[in-house]
Amino acid sequence: MEDKKTLIYACAKELFNNKGFKDTNISEITQKAGMAVGTFYKYYPSKEKLFMDIFLEENAKLKKQSLQSLDLTRSPLEVVGQMLALNAEGTNANPILKEWYNKSVFEKIEKLYREENGLGAVDFLYDGFLELVKEWQAQGKMRKDIDNKMIMMIFAAIINIDTHKEEIGLEYFPQLLEIMTNLIMKGLMDCSE
CATH class of the missing domain: 1.10.10.60 (Homeodomain-like)
Structure with missing residues (x-):
């Protein structure tokens, strides 16, 4: 079977x-x-469910490869920048993961998958990265007054900006993403309070 x-x-x-x-x-x-x-x-039950299972497996492989490639001795700004670059590079190199950028396809697939599996089922962010954020907070490299899960959602928002390139203007990418990431990370790393 x-x-x-x-x-x-x-x-x-x-x-x-x-x-x-x-x-x-x-x-x-x-x-x-x-x-x-x-x-x-x-x-x-559907082509969408099968595709999402394949997508999630490919995404998990990319996350694992990316996390293994990171130089964790660098500053949080450099590590997050490296992670975003590896994620973008890996997504663009994989036709299945590239469907993430096909808004009409992915919205439908994600909606059906969430209906079948619950709201929290689709987590495209870096599970292992949460532990790193906690470590940075403990070391005083990242703000402790912002919950680590909220920080992860900030990273998710950065990644999701990429899916709105057409609405924002393709001419602003990838510079917009780099500037936003830099500004956000500097804010998250400001532990002066």
Whole structure:
């Protein structure tokens, strides 16, 4: 049984990688896997759910690789800048993760996934990064008067700015993101109070 689910997953991942979410359909996935469409629904309620599972796995891999590549001896400003750069680079290099920037696709997928799994189910931020923020706070490198989870949401907001490039103006990127990150980090690192 699990072999069929694994095969569906692998075939879908390959098709999503090559064709994108919109241009891949369930019958193509099952045809590639050599099984009937009905078999798909034994394992996944929708194409969106399967895509989100693949997306989350790819995102987790990128997070892990990025965290392993960081030079944690540097200042919080440098580490966060490096993390954002690695995240952007990895996302742009991966066709599945790149769907994050396809607003029409991703809004629909995320909405359905949240409905199925609850509001907190989609956490695209760096789980392991929270521990680093706590460490910086303990060392006096980052403000303690702001809850560490709130700081993580500030980082999430920085990342989400990228999805609004068209509304803001493409000509301002990536400089806008760099300036905002710099200003926010300097504010978070001001431990004078």
